[in-house]
Amino acid sequence: MFIHGVTRTLRKNKTLRYGVPMLLLIVGGSFGLREFSQIRYDAVKTKPKMKKSSGEIVCYGQMFEKSPWVKNFVIWLRYDSRSSTHSIYKK
Known part of the structure; x- marks a missing residue:
């Protein structure tokens, strides 16, 4: 019952529905x-060497470490x- 009340409140209140996720993106995104940006720079740097027909992304994933603050x-x-x-x- 408690979960249904919380989800109903989140759906009705626009501040909670749109403001809180945006705040989390702003605060968490800076970390x-x-x-x-380093990964994007490395990918863009190799892009001129590749043709669209001959290149493929083999794997894109997140490496899990012991520390939850560092994301690789x-x-x-x-x-x-x-x-x-x-x-x-x-990496």
Whole structure:
């Protein structure tokens, strides 16, 4: 019964429905911004080397560590050049 009351309140109150998630994104987003921007920079740096038909993202995932405050993300991609196939693994 308690859960139904809470969800009903969240659905009706616009401040709680839209304001709280936005506040969480603003506060929590600043912690992962540095790691995400580094991964984005590495991915964009390798993009000119790849053709759309020859490249594929093999794996994109989150590495789980003991500390919940540090988030590590991984991009693993593979692309074909004129000479051979290249794999890139970035943390």
